[in-house]
Amino acid sequence: MEFAELIKTPRVDGVVLRRPFLPTVEGTLCLTGHHLILSSRQDNTEELWLLHANIDAIEKRFVGSLGTIIVKCKDLRVIQLDIPGMEECLNIASSIEVLSTLDSVSLMYPLFYRPMFQVIEDGWKSFLPEDAFKDLESMTEEWRLSDVNKDYSVCSSYPPLVAVPKDVDDDTLRKAAAFRHGGRFPVLSYYHKKNGMVMMRSGQPLTGTNGRRCKEDEKLINATLRAGKRGYIIDTRTVSVAQQAKARGGGFESEANYPQWRRIHKAIERSSILQESLIKLVEACNDQSHSMDRWLSKLEASNWQTHVKEILTTACLAAQCIDREGASVLVHGTEGTDSTLQVTSLAQIILDPACRTIQGFQALVEREWLQAGHPFQQRCSQSAYSNSKPRCEAPVFLLFLDCVWQILRQFPCSFQFSQHFLVLLFEHTYASQFGTFMGNSASERSKLNLSQKTVSLWSWVNRPQEVERLSNPLYEANCLVIWPSVAPQSLLLWEGVFLRWKRSSRCLDEAYDEMVHIIQYNKELQNKVNNLRRQLAQLETEEPLLQTP
């Protein structure tokens, strides 16, 4: 299929663009296979380059022959295009509709994108499981890297290489996989260097209604316990949801079969509910009524903040079991690809200072989300404005980012990156020129050969100028565990995403610049004083030489 067939009117003159916080621009609108472009054909005037993939929904309006298209983007921005001529407007609208909802992966922009920057370090090779395992090997010998899934036959959503207990052979893994949802047998997620405790993740056990058991599964997870120690299983679902899962063949680990484990149920909602929550929250933010009661009641009804609190609380609990109780933890929900990953990745941010660096955070996203098989493409194909019925869409990763932002707010000096990095990741999960978030698993990405055919987001992010832009000026590395507060008073609405296009951030940006300025000036002075001190020392040592001719 050619894009040209889909573009009925490739360009229209005299189009007026209106968007938040920027002056109105009049210019020529062009449609290409992947972009909606508005050009004023004048220097110094901002142009609009919008990926079709970023368009979540459009609305058409007509007043006489003047048509208006409201474009609602997945990054929550809303822009307006006034197009003279009814036919042109209808053509443009229908083309955008088709181009923004193309299902075919082979037509996606990352496969066409050629970088305009020099790739210094190929992001596709930056975070290989082998390398991560080398770090683990330096700390412990109790784990091995298994290639039981090398052809993705044991678990389609796992990567080819996974870390498992050394004493457990591949046969046991295969059998345990058959007992877990989606073949997701328990694998290592995190090793806590301080006390050697571990966090594992998996899919739910397939106990069904008759309480099926699997010796290999029991053996596998028991192999991670030290003699006489008990572990915790954190089931991200409530008891009743987990009970109901039995009827569909799922279930949870019974005390009888897993006597060395204590099970704790939490209440992280399933994806469809999260998507609804996002839609309601964005609607609340767009409410024009100016009524405080209405705003607070809509904010409450969206339940978004409740989800943030629940996810963060569960992650804190997992971290607490590991660090404070000195116990190993297994985390799972149903599939083990959503709430499970929110919990395991956030727990690592709390426990492991490395995850709070720019590189370390990328490694975490790579390890705990991309390699771990979070279905990004399914989850992020629609955002808050889409009119289509949601299929598998859910802001699971956005909620994770929101939780990270909450911790960042509470520990503003403990992260090497600023919230810009989190916002950037949010944008790129929904629409991107990079191939990183394409596909739903390592196996899909490998089939599409994305590492050859597309550029990795990490290649872009890790260039010095971008690292600089995403850096947090307040950062002072600290090796401590950081325990966030999960009190409702401590959790705020993430303005940087949800109010980003609603109100100007000018004053807050100025404050940020001022902060950067204060810190930079201090550093400059430090350098100057050090130089002078050295000079002084030199002069003082030279003095005696002069006196003895």
Place this chain on the structure above:
Amino acid sequence: MEHIRLPKVENVRLIDKISSRRASVGTLYLTATHTIFVENETEIRTETWVLHSLVCSVEKQATTTTGSPLLVHCKNYQALRFIIPQERDCHDVHVSLLRLSRPERYEELYCFSFHSNSDKEVRGQAWDFLSLKDEYSRMGVPNHLWILSPVNRDYKVSDTYPAELYVPKSATHPVIVGSSKFRSRGRFPTLSYYCKENHAAICRSSQPLSGFSARCLEDEQMLEAIVRSNPRSDFMYVVDTRPKLNAIANRAAGKGYENEDNYSNIKFQFIGIENIHVMRNSLQKMLEVSEAWSPSMSEFLEGLESSGWLKHIKAVLDAGIFIAKAVAEDGVSVLVHCSDGWDRTAQVCSVASVLLDPYYRTLKGLMVLIERDWVSFGHKFSHRYNHLDGDPKEVSPVIDQFLECVWQLSEQFPCAFEYNERFLITIHNHIYSCQYGNFIGNNQKERTELRHQEKTHSLWTYLWENRTDHINPLYRPDHSQTQGVLRPVTAPYCFKFWRALYNRFDRGMHPRQSVIDYLMAIREETQQLEEQLVSHEEKIAMLEKEQGKSIQTKTNTLDRSHAVWASPPSESCLGLANTPGDYSGLGDFLSSSPCQQMGPESSLLILPRPGERRKPSDPDLSTNSDDQESGIADLSSPPSEDSAKDPDEAAYSAA
């Protein structure tokens, strides 16, 4: 001392609010001014001091097997839960505290005993620190339009007004007196803020005694005089800050609002801010959620909504914006009143001033503003903030709402305010504490009679002497945000719950690292570096002169040794010694957890002792300030561009 039945109880437990199973054991002391709890920890002596005048309620709960619980709630939102072993002791403490926390006479207030032995002369001078005369002259009055009127010199016209008032030059004595007779409590229209750029003014008064049809020629002339004192405008706004229904109801009692037909050249406007009773209940409701033990997100947001608190804050701010806009953009004068003109009127006038004039966004400016619009104009501090045992219906968080409006603004304009939120919280604390004489009594006349300037200390001098604690490091007088009129957005989502005030003592809820502290430490370090820079330059110049040779600047371009200086100022302000909260929601979970023990943060319950200044954490400068050795190691490096460009050195080498 006669009210203290029991000066000391041992083996008392102080229960942590976050986790009821965390408790510290210690001794409870009752003194004439404070309740003091001293923990029985051997290593560090941890003390919790609570000023009696800050106690707003003492509640004795049913005795259990562990002892008798005593709940102490404070006006600064501190809440303490003691468990006293013997019921009889608990009863005695309860009765004593009830009496101690409710003084019956002004003379019993803490300010009269606080540092009462200090030098009287110094104390007197301290009161001169702020002068309203200076403030009016800063605004540009008296001038050819506004004059200082002696009419209330002896508080005869209005006993709740200050002695010195500014009125339009054209308003004659009979007009003023006539107008005052037509206004509640004699509070006739008078100047609050004057904008010298365009002559527009904010005036304030109480409601007119108009009833259903009464009118008063002098009052009409008074308003006409105000219109005339703004030569560029031919009308003025009269803003009644009450809801229309309330104002109408007042007519039945012979009060009410201005009839546009009787006053020439006025535009009348209602702005619905609710009365003190609604506000008191609203705060009460909000505190119920903010003090609740581990509320869910929904409970919290629902509680916040149903309390209506943020709605009221928005109403006050919106009113301030209306007035600021009239003055700054339209150049029109405004007369503001409510019923008596000492609550909502004070709020709205002072919010408008903060929006209009950058001066009120400085430390001294905010002090002056509170002194002018609140203290001098007879805001009933002692009644509203329950200084003496009195009518609970008189109590209401009126100035609290003003302070919160300022805080909400500072969140929107982080560079526009010279003070930080701690300044606002400290002021809030002392409005209730009665430690300083500024806010005792209900008006100037009462305070003068109490001879507060002779007998008590002034909060303003204390705050000024400790201003480094209250500075916003992001403030720069020349910043664009600092200039001109503030134009805040008042969409509902711009208003936040003020955690730092209402959950002030729940330190676990606050960010564990403070950006403000970090930046303050950096700024302090920067200042020291600036001094060192100068002294080093001088020394170098001197040495070089002695050595009589031309300079060869020898410094290195790539200064890697600055690691020496990279002492993280954050370390000391991080307060990272945090412990996990209760994440499990399970009662019996993690019983062996170290978090059950008292974490170091428990000491944060402590109030600074009266008069004791809490030092901001010092960046660790001392360790490296004399470290020169690392410098010597790098002497061979080539000259840096920086020092080559240094104008001082260049001049010197030329000579």
